[in-house]
Amino acid sequence: MAQALTLLGIESSCDETAAAVVRHVPGKHAEILSSEVFAQAELHADFGGVVPEIAARAHAEKLDHMVEAALQKSGQSLGMIDAIAVTAGPGLIGGVMSGVMCAKGLAAGTGKPLLGVNHLAGHALTPRLTDDLSYPYLMLLVSGGHCQFLMVRSATEFERLGGTIDDAPGEAFDKTAKLLGLTQPGGPAIEQAAKTGDPKRFKLPRPLLNRDGCDMSFSGLKTAVLRARDALIADQGGLYCQDQSDLAASFQSAVSDILAEKTRHALSQSNAPAIAVAGGVAANMQIRFALERVAESADASFIAPPLRLCTDNAAMIAWAGIERFRLGLVDDLSLEARPRWPLDTRAQPMLGSGKKGAKA
Secondary structure, eight states, rough: OOOEEEEEEEOOOOEEEEEEEEEEESSOOOEEEEEEEEEEEHHHHGGTTOOHHHHHHHHHHHHHHHHHHHHHHTOOOOOHHHHHHHHEEESSSHHHHHHHHHHHHHHHOOOOOEEEEEEEHHHHHHHHHHHHOOEEEEEEOOSOEEEEEEEEOOOSSSEEEEEEEEEEEHHHHHHHHHOOOOOOOOHHHHHHHHHSTOOOOOOOOOOTSSSSSBOOHHHHHHHHHHHHHHHHHHHHHSSOOOHHHHHHHHHHHHHHHHHHHHHHHHHHHHSSSSSEEEEEEGGGGHHHHHHHHHHHHOOOOOEEOOGGGGGOSSSHHHHHHHHHHHHOOOOOTTTTSOOOSSSSSSOOOOOOOOOOEEEO
């Protein structure tokens, strides 16, 4: 019988510094003993987006504090931990390096096993942490830097069915919020503004909606918002609060329609018994409801993690580490930080490639 495992997880791929402790007893539901996150939103607020150098410095300053807090709240000591899991990519390389070096130091100092985790795998495996979802299942991973449909067949086997050919939805949310003069991060700001907006006022495009397959595009949608905003400013000399709300609602509705229709394609193509969604954009309630309706119409189960586990966190990294540890996939101190790390290495790159490897 497999042993009970307690892992420390560390996450620092973008602008959240996180540490968590997760325990799993075979045959029982996993327990998140602690999950600590330091969000850097205030550090980047004046820049309209995440500044990699600022993010990396903040990770270096906060990681040890997050690890200490996670251990203390979990009631565990480093000596009681079975292994250390860390995001080894993809992500902003400075932040990923900060986490990897912290984990290496802890592993070297304690003699504990080290596990490098793909950040995307952390999101993709979250439904197994929260809902004990069985393989295989369809995953829509939708975040600030990524958007793809994956058939998740095991902790190490992922098949990409499609994804964005340009901007990720979260990136489009951030850029659109900036265009409208809303705060960052853009996702929550647009969702809040949209509550008082008219989603039918502006006829925004739904790129690739009528094309077969699961690929998506969001760059043209963002450009359409820019043109609508500029037309309003030219006609009336400025952008009013109601204009912001109506544009936000129209944009959010367009993204929701795109994701829902492409999810319909993905379910039809895969015949998956369940569709799960994860990533920061999965916190948007309109998008969640739209996806849930699609799943219901396809007679598929719909799984959406709690909102706190949609955005970047270390509990998902600890859980992915548990799954890898049970498979004997342990790393050593030569583990490297990777800015790019596609889950489906057999698929052709969607966003190009280069010296650092395929982007997605």
